Amino acid sequence: MNVFSPYLLATAALALGLAGCSSPSTSSSETAAGGAAPPVLVPGPWRGVLATQGQEIPFLFEVKTEAGKPVVYLLNPGLSGEERLRCDDIKSAGDSTTIRLHAFDAALVVRADGADKLKGIWVKYDSKTPYRVPLTATAGAQELFPATKSAEKMGDFGGTWRATFRDDKGASYPATGVFAQAGSRLTGTFLTTTGDYRYLSGQVSGQKMSLSTFDGSHAFLFKAQNGPPEPIDITKEYAPNTLFGDFYSGIAGHETWTAVPDPKAKLPDADTLVYLKKGESRLNFKFPNVVEGSSVSPTDPKYRGKVVVLQILGSWCPNCMDETNFLAPWYQQNKARGVEVIGLGYERSGDYAVSAPKLRNMRERFKIGYDVAFAGVSNKDSVARSLPQLAKFLAFPTTIFLDKKGNVRKIHTGFSGPGTGKYYQEELAGFNREVDKLLKE
Structure with missing residues (x-):
């Protein structure tokens, strides 16, 4: 994945009353002796929601008890099965619990918010200024995106799409979207010249689609509709079966995207994008x-x-x-x-x-x-x-x-x-x- 995508940083902490979000080394929730099983993490399936940029990025996770200790699995369904990212570094102090997220320098810091509910933040420690995103979660088996009714005929978003992403400054890059649709459920991903957007899953409602993923380091939300959004620019011509979408990433990353069906969509050859300087044949490093x-x-x-x-x-x-x-x-x-x-x-x-x-x-x-x-x-x-x-x-x-x-x-x-x-x-x-x-x- 392109590491140079725009991730702007938060400038103010969220006043959630949660202890231990300043750094991995100073978190009081991580200094609690023993790390006993926190009662807030009820075993079973959960649905979390990250609130950012006026959007909700949903994700699924599962809490299990292994060897007497809690373990959280982040779940990401996709084209080739479900990804299960194991998070076993979990500690509690007072009423808050810190769940370190797999291999990444990030955590969920949560506390109970009534029966079978959590409230807290997702914090990324590895940014220049650690940023925080509000989080809520509810226990129980749930759909990633709640089912919504639409009077429109359900659109067909499956197949291969030739896409173009544009950032807020107008810079663009190509992508290939690959999706599989079963009823209203949609899975897939976008491939770019610098990597893919990994496991995406979501829902189709009428002529609209939504996809999300959360791996602990990145939270992505893709939304699109078949046909131009309102108001329509009468000075433009719109090709049929064109998707118009938005891509939200983390606390402030935003891009727009369009896509058209193209079973032959292909990206530039990944073996030709980076090369040696003229006259060089080896790499010298220590x-x-x-x-x-x-x-x-x-x-x-x-x-x-x-x-x-x-x-x-x-x-x-x-x-x-x-x-x-x-x-x-x-x-x-x-x-x-x-x-x-x-x-x-x-x-x-x-x-x-x-x-x-x-x-x-x-x-x-x-x-x-x-x-x-x-x-x-x-x-x-x-x-x-x-x-x-x-x-x-x-x-x-x-x-x-x-x-x-x-x-x-x-x-x-x-x-x-x-x-x-x-x-x-x-x-x-x-x-x-x-x-x-x-x-x-």
């Missing part, structure tokens, strides 16, 4: 390992004569999480063939003492067996400085393939994750083809 504290370089003896895959990632990046979910077990199954993987982590802070623990947490959560190094700050300028042989850099993750001589043979931008259905299978097939080809040389 970054500190986040585990041992030693340095990591492609010229180290352990990598000589082997095919090496470089994974440019960040612990804050959901698309990187998808790629790591694939790469970690893949490495264990294939390392004996003469292939190695190096993770180059770019984090929100340039301080090793702050960022290395986040990468170590990611390494432990995904059981990563390959080296992960701290490479710099998560922006394109930092990547350009740390890897000066690259002519440009667009997105996290980016995957770089080195042959047995250390030469760069392929640079692949983005990663189409499991939420994209068939595109995910094509992604894995392309990865394996490239490795197999380099191993045979």
